[in-house]
Amino acid sequence: MFNDLPLLIVFVCVISLLLFIDLRMIGHKQKKMGLKESLVWSGIWIGTALIFMVLIYFFEDNGKLKAIDFISAYLIEKSLSVDNLFVFLMIFDVLSIAEEKQHYILSWGILSAIVLRLLFIFAGVALVNLFHPILYFFGIILFFAAYKMAFGNEKKIDLENNFLIKFISKKYKVLSDYEENKFFVRKNGQLFITTSLLALILIESADIVFAVDSIPAVFAITLDPFIVVTSNLFAILGLRALYFALAGIVVLFKYLKFGVAVILAYVGFKLIAIDFIHISNFVSLFIIISVLALSIIASIISKKKEESIISQ
Known part of the structure; x- marks a missing residue:
């Protein structure tokens, strides 16, 4: 990863600048992020990721192959993250979190996610280097994830039976009526x-x-830590803006989960067959883009058919 130091420095500087602008100048305003603003910020994050891919192409050794690895990994992460956004939506709905507070919560959520992802990535790479056959196990996990994505029941948030919520609620009293963006509030000398x-x-x-x-x-x-880290972080850093754009682009997601399930099954097969069948990453990128495009096109066509039936 040290061979990638110049681009890594560029990555850290650009990400730090965008995060500062997003979190300090925009994220701390106690107001709902509008559709136009969220789409603009989604475009900025996606555009920055694409520019970074171009930098990889021109300035990295084996830049063409690494750029393909980067965009393939980025698309996988981005498409998978959409399902997570609907989970966030359910969490806010179940807890009756006002829309103007959601921006602040997601700000901290993204920062925490960065730390967790880095830990997971480096632990995963170390584990694979230590015990290569673990990739077969990862492949099996992805097959199960694909099945669950396509045929599993809709996720539900059960607060009463959630271990973390039950544990914390026993230790502290929960305050739901508060105005400012705070995680802890002291009232009458008592901490809530x-x-x-x-x-x-x-x-x-x-x-x-x-x-x-x-x-x-x-x-x-890829197992290249530089590509895994940068593609992963670029994908999750744009999540918050994408969350607030959901209302305007939800039409694109009706069949996306089936497309993501196909991609998960494909990469699961690729991991299981990694020592027996060589599949070019050019082929992988083509499959990922094709599946995502078909699922989005199918979603749009379905929406237009529904609107046509309603208008009749």
Whole structure:
């Protein structure tokens, strides 16, 4: 990874600058992020990732292959993350979190996710280097994840039976009626936790579960820590803006979960067959783009048919 130091420095500087602008200048405003603003920020994050891919292409050794690995890994992470956004939506709905508070919670959620992802990635790479056959196990996990994605029941948030929520609620009293963006509130000398903190905890626990699927999926593309880290972080850093854009682009996602399931099954097969069948990453990129495009096109066509039937 030290051979990639110049681009790594560029990555850290650009990400730090964008995070500073997003979190300090925009994220701390206690207001709902509008559709236009969220789409602009989603475009900025996606555009920055594409520019970084171009830098990899021109300035890295084997730049063409690494650029393909980067965009393949990025697309996998981005498509998988959409399912996580709907989980975030359910968490906020169940806890009755006001829309103007969601931006603040997601800010901390993304920062925490960065730390967790780095830990998962480096632990995963170390584990693969230590015991290569673990990739077969990762492949099996991805097959199960693909089946669950396509045929599993819709996720539900059960607060009453959630271990973390039950444990914390026993230690602290929960305050739901509060105005400022805070995780802890002191009233009459007593310390309360807010429902914002409960939401953050649930979001982080959901992200841990998500990482169990997403990181092995990227290992099917590359084990290069530089590519895994940068593609992963670029994908999750744009999540918050994408969350607030959901209302305007949800039409694209009706069949996306089936497309993601196909991709998970494919990369699961690729991991299991990694020592027996060589599949070019050019082929992998073509499959990923084709499956995502077909699922989005099918979603749009389905939506137009529904609108046509309603208008009749």
